[in-house]
Amino acid sequence: MTAGRTQTSRLPRVSKGTVGRAKGKPPAWVSAVRLVHPFPSFLVAGLTVALVRVADARAGAGLYAQLGLGMLLFQFAIGIANDVVDVEADAAAKPWKAIPRGVVSRRTATLGAAGCAGGGLLVTSTLETGPWLVGLAGLACGLSYDVYFKRTPSSWLPLAIALPLVPVWVFWAAGAWRGMLWWIFPLGAMLGLALHLANQAPDVAADRTVGVRGAAQRVGEFRARGIAVALFGVASTVAVVVLTFESRGAGSLAAVNAVFTALLAPRATALFGRDGLFGLLAGSTVVLAVVFLGAV
Secondary structure: OOHHHHOOOOOOOOOOOOOOOOOOOOOHHHHHHHOOOHHHHHHHHHHHHHHHHHHOOOOOHHHHHHHHHHHHHHHHHHHHHHHHHOHHHHHHHOOOOHHHHOOOOHHHHHHHHHHHHHHHHHHOOOOOHHHHHHHHHHHHHHHHHHHOHHHOOOOOHHHHHHHHHHHHHHHHHOOOOOHHHHHHHHHHHHHHHHHHHHHHHHHHHHHHHOOOOOHHHHHOHHHHHHHHHHHHHHHHHHHHHHHHHHOHHHHHHHHHHHHHHHHHHHHHHHHHOOOHHHHHHHHHHHHHHHHHHHOO
16 A cells, blocks of 8 residues: 555645745755655664664774664665655645655655665665564665555554564674573563654644554544553563563663653643654663663
């Protein structure tokens, strides 16, 4: 299924003289930068770099650069592809975005997504076959979400699979796999679903009007937010229990992170804006991941 099947609206015609001056829209350069979805892209790339240190404190600068840049390019590709596929829907619901606004053409964006994907695969091509394939699988999860899963009840599935693959990728590439890492699959799946619901919640109303029927759209914005926080709580509780057997200090840090998140969650939107809950859970997930993997 493509965005074109759920939308009949056409792209608005935007004259060059109006680009960047439309009332209520951010500057044109801001729309262009948002095409790569900078917050989640740099967050995941930053987590990747941090995990290299966790996996192998003696890792060379080359591994940091290779995995960090490779992940950043993968995330850019996924973010751009998302906007390419959703261009008709965005023209109706989010006309400030780069493609429907006319700041970047759909063709240029498509080439940019392909270039970033190819660049990421090239940058990581000197990894062993196993880690390289894990990176490819993560990229495939993101692109499959953009192209198909986003509009289905299984919209949560790609992120639930992809999130655990990040530490798997890093630890395997660093030659530092440990048995305790198997816990990241159930924990990552729960956290991936939580992040997906939190990310989609602010757009539920707009998405419903253009025919998107993903997991968040089916349960509604309020329930999506509640389920996201609950899932983060369950994942954190499991992590605290597991960590307590390895390191009480790490378990305590994970517990503090969970309590801090629970206290802020009800006011996240008021404090941090419409995407505040997603930002809070994403940041807290990074902290939990670093604490958990640091105890391995």
